[in-house]
Amino acid sequence: MERLLPEKRLFLKSDTETRFIRLRSSTQAIALTGTVALFGWTVVATSILMLDSISAGSTRDQTQRQQALYEARLNALSADRDLRADETVRAHERFNLALAEVSGMQSDLLASEDRRKELETGIDVIQDTLRRTIKERDEARVEYESLTLALAEETGSPRTGEGRARDTLSTLEVMTVALGITARQRDDMADAALLAKEEADAVLRAKLDLETRNDVIFAQLEEAVTISMEPLDKMFREAGLSPDKLLSEVRRGYSGQGGPLTPISLSTKGGAVAPEELRANAILSGLDRMNLYRLAASKLPFAMPVKSGFRFTSGFGYRRDPKGAGTRLHSGTDFAGPVGTPIYAAGDGEVIGAGWDNGYGNSVMIRHAAGVVTRYAHQSQIRVKVGQKVSRGDRIGDMGSTGRSTGSHLHYEVLIGGTAVNPTTFIKAARNVF
Numbered sequence: 001m002e003r004l005l006p007e008k009r010l011f012l013k014s015d016t017e018t019r020f021i022r023l024r025s026s027t028q029a030i031a032l033t034g035t036v037a038l039f040g041w042t043v044v045a046t047s048i049l050m051l052d053s054i055s056a057g058s059t060r061d062q063t064q065r066q067q068a069l070y071e072a073r074l075n076a077l078s079a080d081r082d083l084r085a086d087e088t089v090r091a092h093e094r095f096n097l098a099l100a101e102v103s104g105m106q107s108d109l110l111a112s113e114d115r116r117k118e119l120e121t122g123i124d125v126i127q128d129t130l131r132r133t134i135k136e137r138d139e140a141r142v143e144y145e146s147l148t149l150a151l152a153e154e155t156g157s158p159r160t161g162e163g164r165a166r167d168t169l170s171t172l173e174v175m176t177v178a179l180g181i182t183a184r185q186r187d188d189m190a191d192a193a194l195l196a197k198e199e200a201d202a203v204l205r206a207k208l209d210l211e212t213r214n215d216v217i218f219a220q221l222e223e224a225v226t227i228s229m230e231p232l233d234k235m236f237r238e239a240g241l242s243p244d245k246l247l248s249e250v251r252r253g254y255s256g257q258g259g260p261l262t263p264i265s266l267s268t269k270g271g272a273v274a275p276e277e278l279r280a281n282a283i284l285s286g287l288d289r290m291n292l293y294r295l296a297a298s299k300l301p302f303a304m305p306v307k308s309g310f311r312f313t314s315g316f317g318y319r320r321d322p323k324g325a326g327t328r329l330h331s332g333t334d335f336a337g338p339v340g341t342p343i344y345a346a347g348d349g350e351v352i353g354a355g356w357d358n359g360y361g362n363s364v365m366i367r368h369a370a371g372v373v374t375r376y377a378h379q380s381q382i383r384v385k386v387g388q389k390v391s392r393g394d395r396i397g398d399m400g401s402t403g404r405s406t407g408s409h410l411h412y413e414v415l416i417g418g419t420a421v422n423p424t425t426f427i428k429a430a431r432n433v434f
Contacts, residue, residue, distance in 0.1 A: 238429035299369035301346030316422040331420035332413035341399035361403020377411035
């Protein structure tokens with residue numbers, strides 16, 4: 001060692017004296033070993049920190065990409081839903097226009113039928129009058145001939161009483177003219193009746209064409225209603241809710257805005273309901289059910305409580321307690337994010353709790369429809385009050401780390417009838433709808 005690290009002396013000179021420090025070979029070896037160890041530890045620590053930073057950056061980028069894809073999917077679904085809603089509104093407008101046209105054409109048809117009946121009645125009266133006039137003319141001719149014969153027998157000459165004969169002939173001429181006028185009126189009435197029949201046939205053909213168009217419109221409306229309700233019905237069933245019970249509750253609790261639509265009736269004589277009326281009423285019933293679906297969806301927690309950047313840190317189910325209390329049931333889903341991240345209501349409802357709640361810290365509870373309650377725990381700031389009505393997307397607080405928490409996050413719970421269920425069931429059920 002002395003050959004590799006010979007002994008060295010370090011001289012320290014001042015104004016009055018000179019001193020030296022002797023560095024033995026062992027001292028130099030210890031100093032060199034410490035320096036190498038410190039340098040190695042620095043390299044290893046720096047490498048570990050760089051690997052952690054790279055890993056964290058990769059995870060954050062992947063989360064951001066997944067969030068961007070999720071938001072793009074949501075935007076596409078929202079645009080498709082708006083398009084379907086616009087198509088339904090336009091189809092409903094076309095349906096109302098078609099109903100108005102059918103009603104007008106039916107009124108014209110009834111008016112034409114009434115005119116036809118009046119013309120037929122007038123023709124019958126004219127024919128009766130004509131037959132009676134012809135009969136009276138024939139009787140007058142017979143009477144005239146009998147009188148002429150009687151006069152001839154009495155006077156021996158048929159020329160006697162020529163004045164009376166001239167009066168009779170004048171009367172016959174007047175009757176003949178009247179009969180001619182009546183015959184012309186009869187012909188005119190017959191022509192008018194024929195024209196009315198042609199108009200009625202034209203109206204009937206137009207009605208048949210309109211019925212064909214109405215059948216196409218009905219089919220489009222029925223398809224639009226079916227397509228619009230299928231994803232909503234599937235969403236409720238995947239969330240573990242009964243659509244019929246849910247709609248019945250919404251129907252009872254709704255105060256009249258957007259409630260059931262009044263069935264229509266096209267019958268004007270109180271007769272049997274036509275197939276078109278049955279289809280129209282079925283479509284209106286479907287629109288009413290779709291409206292109730294929309295109301296129910298807004299009153300239940302199908303939306304995300306956090307919209308900005310976050311990370312799922314713990315799901316629903318049994319897990320090892322983060323504070324070392326063994327294996328316990330985690331009754332919600334944790335969304336980790338910076339302090340102050342906005343927290344939003346997942347559905348319409350009423351605030352039934354807003355304040356400190358033991359291990360939950362600053363917590364907000366919202367009561368929704370069908371006995372569903374949501375809890376938003378560990379908030380740094382609460383922005384609502386008990387009894388306040390909130391709508392989906394309203395900001396109710398800020399993310400924090402109050403209560404029994406290891407860091408800034410939102411503990412989100414969904415309870416049905418007081419029993420906690422997996423919140424991701426509602427979130428995944430609404431993924432293809434909202």
